[in-house]
């Protein structure tokens with residue numbers, strides 16, 4: 001039997017995300033809790049939230065608008081069952097023209113800079129698999145809650161014959177340290193939910209989205225009495241080193257991406273990997 005208290009708690013978790021806020025894109029749904037000002041941002045690019053230029057741009061615009069409209073926090077999640085994000089859309093990197101590849105990479109860089117440096121408190125509500133770029137999105141938030149124990153998360157780029165760019169790697173180092181990052185990245189490891197929890201790649205593993213929302217509320221609650229400016233500056237200082245590298249090296253990073261991704265053996269590997277995914 002549900003007690004009154006359980007009912008009230010459940011209602012307060014389920015009902016508040018009532019006010020929609022247009023992201024300006026059909027790929028991103030945004031609901032803002034009109035009592036707390038926390039926004040839940042859900043990626044919805046079927047079938048697997050592949051991060052193409054359009055989705056990355058839409059996420060970037062959403063982060064900008066939430067800041068401008070003074071949201072008080074953001075939960076980044078997915079509306080696709082069992083998928084958080086399959087990472088970068090490989091079709092964007094396969095046989096792309098230099099112009100399209102440059103636009104794709106620059107949009108990814110901008111999205112990451114915005115997400116990583118936002119003064120808003122951020123939670124990744126990881127309700128599905130989160131390989132590679134999906135893991136990067138989650139790692140760029142401040143707190144990670146995974147829903148259900150059947151999903152994997154990690155930077156598996158080496159398994160595709162690629163390497164994770166320095167800023168992907170540094171983001172992971174800042175969470176699980178250099179030793180564990182080196183072990184994970186050189187082998188392209190995808191962590192099970194339990195493994196990710198043990199190593200600190202995720203902060204909580206819960207059984208349902210309801211519980212994940214409650215955990216997020218609790219996380220945001222930590223800052224109730226902390227002045228926003230003090231919180232934001234502190235986050236800035238902690239993240240400065242990782243962020244500054246990309247801010248200072250954007251052009252170099254783009255060149256490395258362009259030169260490497262267009263190598264014939266890399267393109268061949270991407271083509272084979274895409275085929276293997278489609279054959280499944």
Ligand SMILES: CCCCCCCCCC/C=C/CC(=O)SCCNC(=O)CCNC(=O)[C@H](O)C(C)(C)COP(=O)(O)OP(=O)(O)OC[C@H]1O[C@@H](n2cnc3c(N)ncnc32)[C@H](O)[C@@H]1OP(=O)(O)O
Pocket residue numbers: 047048050083085086087088089090091129131132133134156157160161162163164165256257260261266274277278279280
């Ligand atoms: C030495 C030189 C190196 C140069 C390097 C330069 C720097 C490069 C930087 C590279 C950085 C890369 C970061 C990345 O994010 S790469 C992407 C890595 N992602 C993956 O490996 C995930 C692949 N996908 C999966 O494992 C699974 O799809 C899933 C996410 C677990 C979901 O499984 P599920 O069974 O539900 O779905 P399907 O596998 O059947 O997929 C459904 C359809 O979606 C297509 N798909 C899946 N993932 C991608 C993707 N990342 N990009 C594009 N398309 C994808 C899949 O083909 C299916 O398509 P179909 O419907 O047409 O069959």
